[in-house]
Amino acid sequence: MKAWPKVALGDIAPIVRRPVKIRHDAAYPELGIRSFGRGTFHKPALSGADVGSKRLFRIEPGDLLFSNVFAWEGAIAVAVPADAGRFGSHRFITCVVDPARANATFLKLYLTASPDGREQVLKASPGGAGRNRTLGVEKLGRIRVPLPPLAEQQALVARLEALAEKTRQVEAHLAAVERDAERLVRAYIFHPPGEHPTKRPMSELLSQRQPDVTVDGTVQYRFAGVYSFGRGVFPSVVKAGCEFAYERLSTVRTGDFTYPKLMAWEGALGVVPPECDGMVVSPEFPVFSVNTEEILPELLDIYFRTPEVWPALAELSGGTNVRRRRLQPSAFLSYEMPVPSMETQLKLREAYRRTQALKAKHSAIREANAALVPATLERVFSSAEPSASEDYRPSLGPVHSSRFVFPSGILDVDHGSTNVE
The missing domain is CATH 3.90.220.20 (DNA methylase specificity domains)
Structure with missing residues (x-):
């Protein structure tokens, strides 16, 4: 400088x-x-x-x-x-x-x-x-x-604040698009066009599996976890068998359904994704195989990530202290959910996969978007000869609209608007 x-x-x-x-x-x-x-x-x-x-x-x-x-x-x-x-x-x-x-x-x-x-x-x-x-x-x-001269300081701050506001607008746009896509997918579970789905107990859709791993104190185990508030199953910690007291664990496979008994009431339920295949969970996590002839795993994942569903699960969760409620498998298997026809489920699965692909694209955009202000600051303060006339704003590429085919038409997301054609 x-x-x-x-x-x-x-x-x-x-x-x-x-x-x-x-x-x-x-x-x-x-x-x-x-x-x-x-x-x-x-x-x-x-x-x-x-x-x-x-x-x-x-x-x-x-x-x-x-x-x-x-x-x-x-x-x-x-x-x-x-x-x-x-x-x-x-x-x-x-x-x-x-x-x-x-x-x-x-x-x-x-x-x-x-x-x-x-x-x-x-x-x-x-x-x-x-x-x-x-x-x-x-x-x-x-x-x-x-x-630098005060006017130059003020100009730099104004430019950086304008850039930060643009990054906030991009983030808000991405979040709004994802919410719209998720609402549309969920609508086809609760109100599929031309159908009145029958409510069926989970016992007809899932089968609970018993723990299948005997813990060895010398072995390392990679655990899966489940986030609350509908954020799904994720790879968690690695622990040696000597670091915990459980004698048995359960293996989870892609497409299984699981939840922690203690936190299910606040949306900690989900289908096991491919990145968690072969991991283990403690006995506090019931593991269920999905009867795919009756219901697709994607449908379960969408349904149990829906906030409106969680209060009913809270009522089924026993315990007097709100933070100690447990959803026992027997109670969960008695819970009933609407199940559309398999034809509608297959369409929903395709819509769900497109929504997940949309989120993956957004993740890359978010990463680049989050780096804009830090990278600009780095360039401003590491420049050998900064000038008040230099434009410190990096070039932002065009923000493209996205179009995804859904069961009744096309979801068009462009500049924050959502339309179904």
């Missing part, structure tokens, strides 16, 4: 403390700082009595904030107008930026996104293990930061 002079942070953003005299009859809403430069968040208010001997300091919009224990991992933020009236503990370091010389967001971006800025903050945070590093007040003031 030869074109940008450097100055000590303390010269343009000195530390300012605004101590608060605590009153027992008052409330003090606290502020938190997220790591990795992700801004501030609001904590519940503390009563004066709960504050006790804890020291609090008032925060003002525009303050450059540091968490002295997590600054090394990017817990640095600029207070926004919505943070007005909030308080920080003694763990907060509050700097007030000279508005005639520097832009607080520019400084925050440099300290959280540039290799040199991150390295300086790390060096200013001595300590042993990572979680024990503490940012020193004097060391913070000596950090050297680039100081």
Whole structure:
């Protein structure tokens, strides 16, 4: 950054403390700082009595904030107008930026996104293990930061904020498209055109399998898990047999159905995907083979990922404590679900596979989209000769519409609209 002079942070953003005299009859809403430069968040208010001997300091919009224990991992933020009236503990370091010389967001971006800025903050945070590093007040003031002309700082921040907004819009568009596709697929389970599907008990559709693996303490086992809230089955941890108490485990195969007894009531159910084939689950996970002559695994996966289904499963789950409810296999096998004709199921499977392919494409787009702002920041702060006239915005390729064939027509997703032709 030869074109940008450097100055000590303390010269343009000195530390300012605004101590608060605590009153027992008052409330003090606290502020938190997220790591990795992700801004501030609001904590519940503390009563004066709960504050006790804890020291609090008032925060003002525009303050450059540091968490002295997590600054090394990017817990640095600029207070926004919505943070007005909030308080920080003694763990907060509050700097007030000279508005005639520097832009607080520019400084925050440099300290959280540039290799040199991150390295300086790390060096200013001595300590042993990572979680024990503490940012020193004097060391913070000596950090050297680039100081281009104020107008250039403001222009860079405006461009980066515009780019960040574009990435948020892309993410929102992808999420909306996926929600529309999933709603359409689900509609064909609950309301298939020209059909009135019969409700059938799970005992006619699934067969429970007993644990088939005898645990050997010297063997490593790769476990599968099930996310709550309809997020499906996933590869989990690898453990040696000597690391857990279960004597038996169950092998899961692609297309099996499983769930954890303890969390099924909040949507932790799903069909085993190919990447989990051959893994194991504990006896707390009932495993079922699917009667594919009656129902396709994809239909089960769609149905039990539907939030409207979960309350009925909660009613079947025994236990007085809401976090300790268990859905026993006998209760689950008595549950009834609508089963469309096999002809409709086959069409649904094709729609489901197209939806999964859509999500896979979106995953690649999301990865590239998430890298745009960090890559741009990296280029801005690593440039040897940055210029106010240079356009730091990377070229964004065209966002194409997607069209997927569904049982009654075509799902057209383009610029956030969804139409069925």
